[in-house]
Amino acid sequence: MQFESLMSFFQMDGHGLYVWLSYVITLVVLALNFVMPRRAQKKLLISLQKRILRENSDK
Amino acid sequence: MLLSFRRRSELLNPLLFFMMVAALFPLGVSPAADFLSQLAPGVLWVCALLASLLSLDSLFKADYEDGTLEQLLLSCESTYMIALAKAVAHWLTTGLPLALLAPLLAVMLFLPTQAIPTLVVTLLVGTPTLSLIGAIASALTVGLKKGGVLISLLVIPLYIPVLIFGASAVHGASQGLPVVAYIAILGAMLALSLVLAPFAIAAALRVSVSS
């Protein structure tokens, strides 16, 4: 462990703002890239299912 | 190309634009001579870029709309040569006049006289590259209705290196530094685009026409 206490971990010798800002932004971008396609997948499946139901009812 | 001579406005518009935008800077920012002379290389180059962009939209549009583009592509002529010819025509009607008009604007913006030959040379070498790259973007978007803004979006990233080297060369010349290296790189970019761009233009035209 490079840090003696939790406080020093957050402060990073004064560089805390920079380090944590970058890590948080990266985490947000990665999380968005994880969540958004999966949400799109769910919406897509629902819309495709509705389409099939419509086609079957038209027959 | 004859057509563009007949429609004088097409020829004049980019040049007028070039002049007017260059004039905007002393009016909008500051008319101080020493300030302007520092800005001048960049401003002149950016204006040349924008003026070149203006006329890209119509490069293939007229031919696309009346069907001649399809005919050209179907004919036995090599599409590479057609693409090259179109880009050269664009340059002759936009880049070349611009490069010749530039000394006048350089004086307006207090560019040191020692830099003016470099300005003209860099524009002469750089604007054909702009025409070639711009023709790729124009060919990609000719089928779209509102292609104009998209062309700028596509082409500006590719224009940036030309801008950087062109403006740096003029800037260097205004300070008396040697500029051969910059001009050599501009020349290399021109050579590369002369050889490769027509392939891309031709491919893009085929894609657009087939849609």
Add this chain to the structure above:
Amino acid sequence: MNKAKKMMPKWFYQMASPKGCYQITDKLLPWFTLSALCFLSVGAVWGLLFAPQDYQQGNSFRIIYIHVPSALLAQSIYITMALAGGVGIIWKMKVADMVAYACAPIGASMTFVALLTGAIWGKPTWGSWWVWDARLTSMLILLFLYFGVMALYSSMEKPEIAAKAAAILGLVGLVNIPIIKYSVDWWNTLHQPATFTLTEKPAMPVEMWLPLLVMVLGYYCFFASSLMVRLRNEILRREKRASWVKQLVAKV
């Protein structure tokens, strides 16, 4: 004559069809997602807690563990996108087109992260958020190129035509990649030269570059898993009239 044709393993041909690709990625996806999660969490914890500080930069050095992998990926994804587009246009492979389409947003986010974390790292290290040196400028150009590709896709209605146009743009923009890579060698720039090269040992001590390696692997696995999810969505969208899609959707 049959012997000469079977040069590639079976899964190679399977991947070329949308249906085969969907089935194969179905099996691969959980592995890549899991690996990504593991590598990224291990790497981040290691980099934040256990790796030593830099002698000159102090703790802001830890940004390297998220900056370098994202910059690497920004470039690799562009190359993937351009090559996939090229394959799609030359061999008329739908799946290659769809791979290129799926790559673009991921690549753009990676470039964005690289630029942003780089700027944040630059402030304590160089004193300014941004400097117009060759590498940063060409990374910005890369971001603009990604935007251009994405704009092309959204401006055309038919995905097949859009894919070809975007492929051409992608290939033209490939010239930017060597500029990014070699800009730190060609010009005296503020940005550091490469940490990892294929031929030499890194200049950093092991305790510093090992977590970096883990993070790079994690980012690549993340890319693979994101790509697959987006690819699968695109396959379903474009093949929605196919019977296998209808059967699949009905089962869900």
